[in-house]
Amino acid sequence: MKIGTKLATLFAATSALALGAGGAWSAESLQDVMKRRGLNEQDVLAATKTYTPSGKRDEFIAFSSGGQSGQVIVYGVPSMRILKYIGVFTPEPWQGYGYDEESKKVLAEGSKVDGREVLFGDTHHPAISETNGDYDGQYLFINDKNTPRIAVIDLKDFETKQIVQNPVISSDHGGAFVTPNTDYIIEASQYPAPLGHAFAPLEQFNEKYRGAITYWHFNREKGRIEPDKSFTIETPPYSQDLSDFGKLDSDGWSFTNSFCSERYVGGIESGRPPFEAGCSAKDTDYLHVVNWKKAEELFKAGKTKMVNGMAVIPLDVAAREGVMFLIPEPKSPHGVDVTPNGKYVIVSGKLDTHVTVYDFAKIQATIKAGKFTGKDEYGLPILDLKDTIHTQVEVGLGPLHTQYDSKPCVAYTSLYVDSMVAKWNYCEGKVLDKVSIQYNVGHLMTMEGDTQHPKGGYLVALNKLAIDRFNPVGPLHPQNHQLIDIGGDKMQMLYDMPLPLGEPHYVVAISADKLKPSVRYPFGWNSREDEKSAFAVRPGSERVDRKPGKVEVFGTAIRSHFTPEIVEVTEGDEVTFHMTNLERAEDETHGFAVSRHNVNLSLEPGKTSSVTFKANKAGVYPYYCTEFCSALHLEMEGYLIVRPANYKGAEGAGKAGTSYSKADYETRVKTNVETQKVIDGVVAYITSVNYKDFPTATGLFEDAADQLGRAKEAKDKSESFAAKQDWNNAMLWAEQWFQYQVKAADIGLRTKTFLEQNGAKKVQ
Numbered sequence: 001m002k003i004g005t006k007l008a009t010l011f012a013a014t015s016a017l018a019l020g021a022g023g024a025w026s027a028e029s030l031q032d033v034m035k036r037r038g039l040n041e042q043d044v045l046a047a048t049k050t051y052t053p054s055g056k057r058d059e060f061i062a063f064s065s066g067g068q069s070g071q072v073i074v075y076g077v078p079s080m081r082i083l084k085y086i087g088v089f090t091p092e093p094w095q096g097y098g099y100d101e102e103s104k105k106v107l108a109e110g111s112k113v114d115g116r117e118v119l120f121g122d123t124h125h126p127a128i129s130e131t132n133g134d135y136d137g138q139y140l141f142i143n144d145k146n147t148p149r150i151a152v153i154d155l156k157d158f159e160t161k162q163i164v165q166n167p168v169i170s171s172d173h174g175g176a177f178v179t180p181n182t183d184y185i186i187e188a189s190q191y192p193a194p195l196g197h198a199f200a201p202l203e204q205f206n207e208k209y210r211g212a213i214t215y216w217h218f219n220r221e222k223g224r225i226e227p228d229k230s231f232t233i234e235t236p237p238y239s240q241d242l243s244d245f246g247k248l249d250s251d252g253w254s255f256t257n258s259f260c261s262e263r264y265v266g267g268i269e270s271g272r273p274p275f276e277a278g279c280s281a282k283d284t285d286y287l288h289v290v291n292w293k294k295a296e297e298l299f300k301a302g303k304t305k306m307v308n309g310m311a312v313i314p315l316d317v318a319a320r321e322g323v324m325f326l327i328p329e330p331k332s333p334h335g336v337d338v339t340p341n342g343k344y345v346i347v348s349g350k351l352d353t354h355v356t357v358y359d360f361a362k363i364q365a366t367i368k369a370g371k372f373t374g375k376d377e378y379g380l381p382i383l384d385l386k387d388t389i390h391t392q393v394e395v396g397l398g399p400l401h402t403q404y405d406s407k408p409c410v411a412y413t414s415l416y417v418d419s420m421v422a423k424w425n426y427c428e429g430k431v432l433d434k435v436s437i438q439y440n441v442g443h444l445m446t447m448e449g450d451t452q453h454p455k456g457g458y459l460v461a462l463n464k465l466a467i468d469r470f471n472p473v474g475p476l477h478p479q480n481h482q483l484i485d486i487g488g489d490k491m492q493m494l495y496d497m498p499l500p501l502g503e504p505h506y507v508v509a510i511s512a513d514k515l516k517p518s519v520r521y522p523f524g525w526n527s528r529e530d531e532k533s534a535f536a537v538r539p540g541s542e543r544v545d546r547k548p549g550k551v552e553v554f555g556t557a558i559r560s561h562f563t564p565e566i567v568e569v570t571e572g573d574e575v576t577f578h579m580t581n582l583e584r585a586e587d588e589t590h591g592f593a594v595s596r597h598n599v600n601l602s603l604e605p606g607k608t609s610s611v612t613f614k615a616n617k618a619g620v621y622p623y624y625c626t627e628f629c630s631a632l633h634l635e636m637e638g639y640l641i642v643r644p645a646n647y648k649g650a651e652g653a654g655k656a657g658t659s660y661s662k663a664d665y666e667t668r669v670k671t672n673v674e675t676q677k678v679i680d681g682v683v684a685y686i687t688s689v690n691y692k693d694f695p696t697a698t699g700l701f702e703d704a705a706d707q708l709g710r711a712k713e714a715k716d717k718s719e720s721f722a723a724k725q726d727w728n729n730a731m732l733w734a735e736q737w738f739q740y741q742v743k744a745a746d747i748g749l750r751t752k753t754f755l756e757q758n759g760a761k762k763v764q
């Protein structure tokens with residue numbers, strides 16, 4: 001079949017396919033399928049609440065901690081389809097994260113620890129940036145419990161932009177959570193240690209070991225944390241656990257629960273009872289109530305000491321100045337969650353059957369009245385539990401975390417031991433409903449459930465164990481996120497999603513329409529610095545700079561070739577590739593991998609990435625594109641030739657490849673001319689309708705026009721070689737002209753199909 005006819009057929013087929021959708025596709029009835037798969041009506045109802053037909057999108061986007069993988073997992077609700085893993089504390093080769101120089105810099109900021117490289121992260125709590133107490137969809141933050149640090153992810157492109165290490169604490173858990181306008185991100189320690197990563201013997205635990213709560217200042221315009229505008233408050237050596245910021249009535253305050261206020265130090269190897277016994281001996285631990293606005297004033301007034309480069313408000317100052325207060329909380333607490341109206345603070349006790357609802361107004365009144373039951377050993381005033389609580393509600397065994405509904409006063413609390421979720425009313429203090437979970441739920445999440453305006457609708461239970469839920473895959477099981485419908489009075493279990501990347505302690509979900517990620521970068525973009533790369537080159541200006549011992553390649557990538565394609569260097573050279581993706585088309589990413597050199601770049605449209613390595617062994621190293629970007633993706637290749645140090649050239653070296661004749665050239669040109677007619681037909685259709693009313697179509701059409709411009713350039717080259725009767729080059733450039741035509745035709749047809757399916761109208 002001639003190529004012109006081929007394209008016309010393809011074009012007809014695309015239209016037929018669009019019309020054919022929804023036709024008689026199945027001979028089986030719904031009842032047949034239910035019977036065959038053993039489904040009951042409940043199952044089918046659940047399925048219709050989550051099933052998302054091809055092309056349809058989710059209502060909410062969830063950002064899940066990736067646990068021990070050190071990454072973030074992005075998925076849609078209610079379909080529970082995984083959309084992305086974001087490389088954060090650990091290299092992620094597909095995204096080139098930790099493989100290109102730009103991202104290596106981000107990763108190195110966070111991973112260079114006392115001369116070691118820490119490329120493992122234990123992520124726990126993601127947080128979405130807020131404006132006026134509601135998610136704004138701009139940034140995501142996440143903590144690493146293991147090596148205390150916070151990462152900043154920009155939701156414009158879902159890339160990690162910054163990692164800051166905490167110079168004071170040695171483990172963290174109470175992060176990341178944000179103030180209602182994201183001025184601060186909180187990070188509280190978990191296991192006490194001498195501050196500033198110093199040494200002190202365990203015998204001096206009470207005197208020298210401390211916890212701390214860091215308030216990282218976030219600069220919204222820059223999209224970065226500013227360590228020099230951040231401060232820390234020293235806390236007693238209790239095991240601080242989780243944190244939350246106040247809002248509305250309680251704005252300006254933060255809350256951090258704790259366990260092991262016994263300050264017990266285990267030592268099972270020397271006959272002492274283990275930590276777990278000594279750390280749960282008392283009936284209560286302490287909720288830390290912090291006036292962070294006051295602390296900020298003290299920080300700005302310089303009432304701090306420097307610890308390892310960070311300003312720290314000492315415990316005695318915090319106690320004296322009324323920055324921190326303690327309230328008892330039962331028993332082995334976990335989770336502290338401020339209600340959407342900011343009036344209450346809810347804490348669970350792992351070994352208690354109750355949740356405790358603290359009343360912020362009562363806390364304030366008690367502080368104002370100076371009504372304290374005493375002080376702890378570090379001088380912090382202690383408030384009476386009875387004076388500060390609104391109510392305590394018996395919800396079940398092992399309550400952990402609480403999230404909120406769009407309905408006023410309605411909360412959901414996970415019950416770890418019972419393996420249930422309790423729905424309850426925190427205003428009236430009564431349980432409304434319970435649903436069983438498989439198995440051992442930790443955190444749970446409702447849609448925008450920790451903001452001032454939760455969206456309700458769905459709840460996800462993050463289960464610690466999967467046991468028999470999925471097909472077995474060996475002793476290490478996937479995690480299980482269970483989707484629950486909370487739209488009605490009774491909760492309904494809808495769906496089990498296995499998560500095979502780590503234990504996601506917490507997840508947050510935002511309305512999908514609040515996210516406005518870009519589909520391409522501005523030309524030649526350094527995505528990690530958010531600025532034009534100094535190494536970007538326009539097509540036609542690609543070059544190779546050589547200095548003694550150094551070769552620097554300024555190259556480009558476009559369907560389906562790299563420029564340059566052959567790079568020759570000498571053994572021992574330090575080689576740098578700066579590669580720019582010239583594409584504008586959505587989803588036209590190119591990869592760049594060099595054989596046996598641990599190199600893989602991800603070049604999304606517009607991006608420039610660099611990589612430097614030592615060419616330390618003579619040889620021939622193919623490089624190629626790792627994304628199947630077009631029909632000639634496999635031909636998107638090149639050679640890095642590493643010559644031996646004293647290489648003098650080969651004897652008897654001839655010419656590589658086939659030679660072409662005038663006849664070859666003419667046949668080629670004939671096909672190209674026919675192809676152009678088909679393209680012209682598609683272009684005529686597009687310009688005959690109101691394509692300009694469709695941004696997607698306009699974008700595609702621009703990209704097609706771009707490819708056609710390149711076809712024209714190749715055509716001109718081919719013709720000038722033909723004029724010189726250089727048939728070999730004339731033929732090869734005619735072939736390249738055709739390659740650009742094929743890409744233009746492909747995008748043109750996509751544009752046409754899109755317009756037809758979206759009801760484009762004829763314009764006069």
Ligand code: K7E
Binds near residue numbers: 124173242334442506
């Ligand atoms: Cu696993 Cu929030 Cu770290 Cu509870 S945490 S479960």
Ligand code: CUA
Binds near residue numbers: 560590591628629636
């Ligand atoms: Cu570019 Cu494959």
